[in-house]
Amino acid sequence: MDKKLAIELYRTMLRIRRVEEKVSALYPGDKIQSPIHLSTGQEAVATGVCLAMASADHIYGTYRGHALYIARGADLKKLFAELYAKDTGCARGKGGSMHLASPENGLMGCSAIVASTIPVAVGDALASKMSKAKRVAVAFFGDGAVDEGVFFESVNFALLKNLPVLFLLENNGYAIHSKVADRHKQTQLWRLGEGLGLKGRRYDGNDVFSVYAETKKAIDGLRRGGAPRLLEFMTHRWGEHVGAGSDFNESYRLKGEEKRARSNDPLPKARRALETKWKISRDVFDRWETELQSEIDAAVDFAEKSPFPRAERLWEDVFL
C-alpha cells in the first residue's frame, strides 16, 4: 500500500462520513423529502471496494447507496441536488437517495428492492465476457439480500458461465431490524453459495486497507478469467435502518453493541495508520477537513439554488 492510495482511502471515507453527517443535519429541515439509508460506520466497505475497481469496471448497489456514489468519485453537487430532488441531480430528481447512479463513474444504479441488482451485475459481466471487454462487474449488497432466491439463481448462473462478477456482501448484521441469526441457520453467510461452487471468505469490513487489498486481489483474479467469488465484509450500522437517527437503544439491538460499533470506527483506525506509518500531521488532517467542508457547503448551496424539474419531465424518460 503506497502513501497516495492510503490517503485516498482515508479521505474517501472521511468524505462519506462528513457528507452523511451533513445529510443527517439537513434531514429534519425537510428539504430532503425521501427515505434516507445511511452508511455511517460502514464507510470502509464501499471505499475499499470502489477504489479497488478499475475506472471502467461497473458496480451495482442498493438503496443504502450514498457511500458507493461518493466512493466512485461521483459529483457531490449532483448528489445533494438529487437528495433535494432537483433537476440538476444525478438522476434529475427522479431517483432520490435510494436510486443513485453515475454511469460515467461506473456506478450503474442502485435499487430499493433487496437483491434486485445482483442478477443485473451478473448480466453486465456476461456482456463484458461476450464482448471481451475485460470489465469486471461488482454486485454490492447487504446481508438481507442473501435471503432472496435471486441471489442463489444469480450465483449459479455466474459460476456456470464463469463470469467476471464479484459478489460483495456488506454484512452490517441487520436486515431492517432482523438479525442474521433470526433469518439463517447458516450465519456464516459467505458459505451459503458453497453448494453451488461459490468460493468466498469473511473479512473485517472496518479496516479499509484490508477491504481494499482483498477486493483488489479478487478483482484482479476475475480480470484474469478466474471464477466468480464472494467477499463478505463485517461491519456495523450505526444508525437506524432508515432515517437520520441513531437507535442503539432500541430493543432489537444487542447488548453493548454501540460500544463495539464505535470501537470499530473505520476512520480513527485508518487515521492512526496514516499518522504512524506515513507521518501525516495534524495540520494536514485539518486542512482536508476544511477543504471538504467548503466542498460540501458548495454542494448544498448548489442543491438549494437548483430548480425542481419542470412539469413535462414527469412523462419523459419512460421510453427512449
Added chain:
Amino acid sequence: MSAGGRIIKFGEALREAMFLAMEQDPAVFVMGIGVDDHKAVFGSTRGLVQKFGKARVFDIPISENALTGVAVGAALGGLKPVFIHIRCDFLYLAMDQLFNIAAKWRYMFGGQMNVPMVIRCVIGRSWGQGAQHSQNLTSFFMHVPGIKVAMPTTANEAQGLLLAAIEDPNPVVLIEHRLLYDIPGHVPERLGPIPFGRAEIRRTGKDVTLVASSYMAVEALKAAEFLESQGIDVEIVDPVSLVPLDRETIVNSVKKTGKLLVVDSGWSTCGVGAEIAALAAEKAFASLTGPVRRLGQEQTTCPVSKPLEKIFYPDAAKIAREVFDMMGRAFPDVEVGGLTTTFKGPF
C-alpha cells in the same frame, strides 16, 4: 401484401427474423429454456445455435427472475438480449426484474441509461394446457409503464414486430400465441421491422366493431364470415401493439359503427379489453348506440377437461352469438359450421 412476397407460417417468420437480427447485429444474443434443443421453441429458433454458436444461443438454468435481471445487465453492458419463454406463465417468476428493474431503469435514473431487451413468450391453448400453461399476461405488462408490448397475429407481424422489438432501445415483451404458429401468411421478400403503435383493421364493416388481438383476431375473422352470411357486417380492429396503443384507429372504428365488442384473449377483469372499453367510453361515448360488450376467458381457472375448456374460452361461436345479441337479433337455429377450433397436441 405486395406481389413478390412469400407465404410462410407464423413460426417460420419468427425464425427468419431471429436469423436476420442475429446476422445484422453481433450484439444480439438469444437465451431461454430450450432455445438450442431439437424442438427449438416450436421451431422458432431452429438452426440458430448451429449458425451463431453456443455463446450467442444458449439454454439457461430454470431461473426466470435472475435471468431477466441478467438480460437487463447484458443490455446495460451493450448487448441486445432476446429472452424466450416457451410459456408466458413462467414470467410471473420474473415480475420483480421486469417491473422493478427493466421497466424503471431508464426513468428512475433520469434518462441516463436504457435497456434494449426483448422478452418473447408463448401463450398455450387447448390440448389440456390447463391452469398453468395457458395464461395470457398481456394486461400485467401493459399496466406498468416502461415496457412496450406487442402481440403479432400474422406471419408478417411476427417477423416485423420481432425485428422492431430487437431494434428498439427499450424493454419489449412480444406475446405470441401457440395456435398462430402454424398459420401461413404473406411476408415480404425482404423482411423488415414494423413500427409499434399501429393497429390493423383486419376487416372493414359497418355494423359492429370487434377489437380482438392475437389468436382472438383469428376467431373474430371466422365469426365475421359467418355473420356476413347472416347479413351482419362487422369491422375487426386488431391492436397488434398494446404499448403504445393505437387509440385513434380503435376510436375511429367505434365512432363509425357505434357498437363495440371487445374480445379479450385473457380474463376480462382488469384486462386489455377493459382498457379498450374504457377508451370507447372516454373518447367515443356520443357515438355509441348501445352498451360496450366484453368477451374474455371466464373468470375462473383454465381447466383441462375438454367440455369445461370449451366453455372457458371465447371463440368464434361465442363472438357470433354476442354480436347477434348486440344487433337485437335472435341467434339463428342453424348448425354453425367451421367455428370450432381444432388443434392436436402434444405441443
